[in-house]
Amino acid sequence: METSTRKRSTWAEILDELRLSGSEDILDVGCGRGAVLMLAAHHVPAGRAAGADIWRRRDQSGNSRVAAERNAILEGVDQRVSLVEADARSLPFESESFDILVSSLCYSNIPTAEGRDQALSESVRVLRGGGRLRIVDDRADRYVDALRRVGCTEVTVRRLDWRTAYGVPGNQQILVSAQKVSPAS
Numbered sequence: 001m002e003t004s005t006r007k008r009s010t011w012a013e014i015l016d017e018l019r020l021s022g023s024e025d026i027l028d029v030g031c032g033r034g035a036v037l038m039l040a041a042h043h044v045p046a047g048r049a050a051g052a053d054i055w056r057r058r059d060q061s062g063n064s065r066v067a068a069e070r071n072a073i074l075e076g077v078d079q080r081v082s083l084v085e086a087d088a089r090s091l092p093f094e095s096e097s098f099d100i101l102v103s104s105l106c107y108s109n110i111p112t113a114e115g116r117d118q119a120l121s122e123s124v125r126v127l128r129g130g131g132r133l134r135i136v137d138d139r140a141d142r143y144v145d146a147l148r149r150v151g152c153t154e155v156t157v158r159r160l161d162w163r164t165a166y167g168v169p170g171n172q173q174i175l176v177s178a179q180k181v182s183p184a185s
């Protein structure tokens with residue numbers, strides 16, 4: 001299976017496992033051209049899906065906001081997808097704006113541990129209490145402590161099939177799942 005097809009099937013499974021009602025607000029941090037974002041939008045026919053990115057070309061070929069916009073149209077989800085140019089370390093959203101946060105291969109592009117911690121803290125800030133995160137990244141296991149520190153529970157780590165990466169044995173990508181503690185709990 002080609003890498004992009006593998007990414008799609010992996011994320012389809014991750015999104016299915018969330019058992020969404022279909023009206024959630026989802027944020028994809030580092031959405032790039034939108035492979036995961038458009039899939040997420042299909043899972044919330046009565047909700048909305050936002051993508052935030054700085055659209056850096058060295059991280060993904062053909063990366064641009066225009067490419068993401070075009071893909072939203074091609075997927076028929078442009079009416080409920082919004083795109084925002086934003087750095088993951090400083091998200092321009094109100095606190096508690098989203099039910100679900102997804103991110104694929106973004107935080108590892110932030111060069112320092114402090115920067116990655118800041119991005120994770122921002123990700124949790126914009127989630128509603130009880131909201132859930134699903135992060136796939138190289139070495140995503142190193143995000144566990146930071147997520148717990150900023151108020152997440154149910155933090156689990158799952159190694160994905162090695163073919164989810166770029167076919168490099170030993171360079172397995174990791175799924176980290178977590179839930180923001182809700183004020184009542």
Ligand SMILES: C[S@@+](CC[C@H](N)C(=O)[O-])C[C@H]1O[C@@H](n2cnc3c(N)ncnc32)[C@H](O)[C@@H]1O
Nearest residue numbers: 030031032053054055056059087088104106109
């Ligand atoms: C490898 S690409 C993955 C894109 C997309 N999530 C996917 O899986 O197809 C990494 C993405 O993270 C974005 N990115 C890198 N650093 C970022 C930052 N500090 N804030 C927001 N986005 C960032 C890049 O512009 C790029 O779109």
